[in-house]
Amino acid sequence: MIAFDNVAYSYGGGELLSEVSLRLTPGSFHFLTGPSGSGKSTFLKLCYGELLPTVGTVTIFDREVHSLDRDEVARMRRRIGVVHQDCRFLDHLPLATNVTLPLTVTGRESNMQDLSDLMAWVGLSQLADALPPSLSGGERQRAAVARAIITSPDLLLADEPTGNLDWEMSLRLLKLLVELNRMGTTILVATHDLNLIRSAKQQVAARVLRISHRRIQLAGADL
Numbered sequence: 596m597i598a599f600d601n602v603a604y605s606y607g608g609g610e611l612l613s614e615v616s617l618r619l620t621p622g623s624f625h626f627l628t629g630p631s632g633s634g635k636s637t638f639l640k641l642c643y644g645e646l647l648p649t650v651g652t653v654t655i656f657d658r659e660v661h662s663l664d665r666d667e668v669a670r671m672r673r674r675i676g677v678v679h680q681d682c683r684f685l686d687h688l689p690l691a692t693n694v695t696l697p698l699t700v701t702g703r704e705s706n707m708q709d710l711s712d713l714m715a716w717v718g719l720s721q722l723a724d725a726l727p728p729s730l731s732g733g734e735r736q737r738a739a740v741a742r743a744i745i746t747s748p749d750l751l752l753a754d755e756p757t758g759n760l761d762w763e764m765s766l767r768l769l770k771l772l773v774e775l776n777r778m779g780t781t782i783l784v785a786t787h788d789l790n791l792i793r794s795a796k797q798q799v800a801a802r803v804l805r806i807s808h809r810r811i812q813l814a815g816a817d818l
């Protein structure tokens with residue numbers, strides 16, 4: 596699904612990531628961990644073509660990203676759901692409208708039953724008409740997941756999705772991600788929360804990628 600071959604990335608100074616070669620296979624569940632500033636968000640951006648590698652190749656859905664024109668990048672991104680670290684919403688629009696935006700902006704219809712099922716699945720049925728500023732941190736994160744998956748993406752990328760949540764809410768969000776993976780979605784979650792990773796590994800065959808000294812390696816069983 597995603598392949599990195601000898602990839603390096605630099606924002607202009609020295610290399611932030613070097614010699615990265617790895618595969619995310621369909622249906623897999625990966626965590627990406629590493630110290631703050633080590634390049635987790637950067638890696639995710641390379642996974643959806645927001646950034647292009649400065650060295651090496653990134654292949655997404657069997658297409659090398661450098662070879663894609665703008666329309667092809669847009670089509671490729673429609674198959675990827677992203678939960679951003681800061682999960683912003685349009686504050687003047689009700690939550691349900693925010694959640695369906697990825698469909699609306701690409702000219703697709705939203706099925707009301709699907710929307711209502713999705714809102715129920717993330718536990719936000721009662722808040723469909725609420726405005727985003729009135730939501731708690733956990734509600735915002737769950738809404739961000741709903742928005743990321745309303746297009747039924749093949750791949751979900753989540754950047755610190757439990758960043759500001761208490762443990763109970765983190766576990767609830769994790770459960771949603773595990774269920775989604777069981778339904779076939781490939782998942783990559785960037786997090787520094789090792790307890791979350793440990794908890795996930797009891798529920799799903801998750802693999803852990805660790806950024807250390809610019810390299811990304813598969814972590815051992817110690818996590």
Ligand SMILES: Nc1ncnc2c1ncn2[C@@H]1O[C@H](COP(=O)(O)OP(=O)(O)OP(=O)(O)O)[C@@H](O)[C@H]1O
Pocket residue numbers: 606611629630631632633634635636637638787
């Ligand atoms: N657009 C940019 N231009 C220049 N440097 C950047 C840019 N974006 C990120 N960086 C730098 O690249 C490094 C890695 O950033 P990144 O956000 O990928 O790390 P991270 O591991 O996700 O960090 P955190 O856990 O704190 O979110 C940081 O030193 C950051 O300041």
